[in-house]
Amino acid sequence: MDYEVDLDPTHSVIRLTVTAKTVTIELAEEIYRHLSEATSQGGPYAAIYDLSAAKKTTLPTELIRSFARRPPSVPMGKKHVVVGTEPHIFGLARVFQMCNEAIGSEFQVVHTLKEAYDIVDVRPEDFTECLIWPCVTPRR
Numbered sequence: 419m420d421y422e423v424d425l426d427p428t429h430s431v432i433r434l435t436v437t438a439k440t441v442t443i444e445l446a447e448e449i450y451r452h453l454s455e456a457t458s459q460g461g462p463y464a465a466i467y468d469l470s471a472a473k474k475t476t477l478p479t480e481l482i483r484s485f486a487r488r489p490p491s492v493p494m495g496k497k498h499v500v501v502g503t504e505p506h507i508f509g510l511a512r513v514f515q516m517c518n519e520a521i522g523s524e525f526q527v528v529h530t531l532k533e534a535y536d537i538v539d540v541r542p543e544d545f546t547e548c549l550i551w552p553c554v555t556p557r558r
Contacts, residue, residue, distance in 0.1 A: 462495030
């Protein structure tokens with residue numbers, strides 16, 4: 419599997435970690451479906467979408483815009499933060515953010531995982547429940 423999803427149950431934060439080097443439409447759709455299922459009960463959840471391992475994507479900008487118009491896989495209500503270290507991944511996340519004005523300040527795009535943890539006010543070791551396997555030890 420090219421991603422994992424874990425939960426900080428104390429602070430109700432979902433963390434998606436993409437481990438694939440390339441984000442494809444198939445991977446994006448699979449993640450959307452699994453996150454939607456995982457967050458259909460409970461919540462509201464804050465979310466960290468860690469794309470720092472992704473080096474490239476095959477997703478065109480127009481597809482990112484259409485994704486922004488769909489209902490979010492993790493319902494809004496708390497902060498959501500995307501981590502993109504590669505300039506084009508970061509840029510596409512910003513396109514997503516700009517295309518969905520309704521998400522406003524609850525949705526942010528940052529360069530490092532540490533920034534995301536600070537925004538959501540959690541620590542790596544807080545993520546103790548694996549929702550979608552495989553989960554590994556906490557990342558810093």
